[in-house]
Amino acid sequence: MPIYLDRNCRLKHSFIIKYHSRDTLKSALLHGLFIFNRHLFPQCPTVKVSSESVNIKPNPRIVPAFAPITLCRVHGLGNPICPEKNYYYRKIIQAWGEILPEVYERGYWFNLAGPGLPFIMVHRIRTQIPAGHELGITGWRVETINHWGSEAPSPYIAAKLMWDHTADVDALLQDFYEKFFGPAATPMGRYITAMDAALRDADYHTGSSWDMPWLYPAQMRQKARALLDEAQGLAGDGIYGQRVGGLRLTFEYLEAFIEMLQRRTVHDWVGAKAALDRTQVLREEMNAFDPPMANPNPKAKHPPRTEKSETNNP
Ligand SMILES: [Zn+2]
Numbered sequence: 614m615p616i617y618l619d620r621n622c623r624l625k626h627s628f629i630i631k632y633h634s635r636d637t638l639k640s641a642l643l644h645g646l647f648i649f650n651r652h653l654f655p656q657c658p659t660v661k662v663s664s665e666s667v668n669i670k671p672n673p674r675i676v677p678a679f680a681p682i683t684l685c686r687v688h689g690l691g692n693p694i695c696p697e698k699n700y701y702y703r704k705i706i707q708a709w710g711e712i713l714p715e716v717y718e719r720g721y722w723f724n725l726a727g728p729g730l731p732f733i734m735v736h737r738i739r740t741q742i743p744a745g746h747e748l749g750i751t752g753w754r755v756e757t758i759n760h761w762g763s764e765a766p767s768p769y770i771a772a773k774l775m776w777d778h779t780a781d782v783d784a785l786l787q788d789f790y791e792k793f794f795g796p797a798a799t800p801m802g803r804y805i806t807a808m809d810a811a812l813r814d815a816d817y818h819t820g821s822s823w824d825m826p827w828l829y830p831a832q833m834r835q836k837a838r839a840l841l842d843e844a845q846g847l848a849g850d851g852i853y854g855q856r857v858g859g860l861r862l863t864f865e866y867l868e869a870f871i872e873m874l875q876r877r878t879v880h881d882w883v884g885a886k887a888a889l890d891r892t893q894v895l896r897e898e899m900n901a902f903d904p905p906m907a908n909p910n911p912k913a914k915h916p917p918r919t920e921k922s923e924t925n926n927p
Contacts, residue, residue: 678719689740729907736813762906795853797844
């Protein structure tokens, strides 16, 4: 069981309660609180279970960390295309806030099971963090992964907003574009804005990589590629050119991945295999960057469903 210190260096215990159906949320909350009250604080039992309508007064030293793995991780709050995320995110945090003085957010600032395909989520972060503050969240302990190329500048914006939920996101983005991309700031800003908006406005939800062709349709990718071409031409051969090139690799990776899926769909297995091989070459190039443009962890190298299987090769 992990143990955390809060911002005032007070000792806190942390725990995770897993539930697999929103219908069982109440019973999961009550069961979890009953267990952890007994095991963490046996010297001061405060749990009373009397009947079906359980009346629980959990020890206020318990700090729940909310990990919304079953909610959509593509969209933010207040997005009309994803009403379920907005409703349940607020409902669950409010339910915890009614019975305990502090609630932590232990969510996911990345695309779970994603191998490093573009997943720019500024639209999500800029609504979810201020909403979390409004709902009374007192701490963020969010899971991330070092997909620098495919998520930038999302982790940077998240860090700024978690520190100050009133930060001006548009000003932060403009500052990032100018300092990170130099003479290529304008087309790279337009590229990141377009990729961010593609996720925000797509009626496809939560993780994995199967929806990539629909999240980024062909016409959208054509425009994105034109912006990258323009940016590469402006960036020069120095550090700005290297940075544009790093992000460009993640886009090439997306193109190869989508081609692999589409060729497989039409039973072009030879073509699908060639596209898969191209993704592996691109990953090696992405990992050659410092820092790596995608998570170099071998376990995250590829989802098992696309991993090249040496044992199956003739
Ligand atoms: Zn959604």
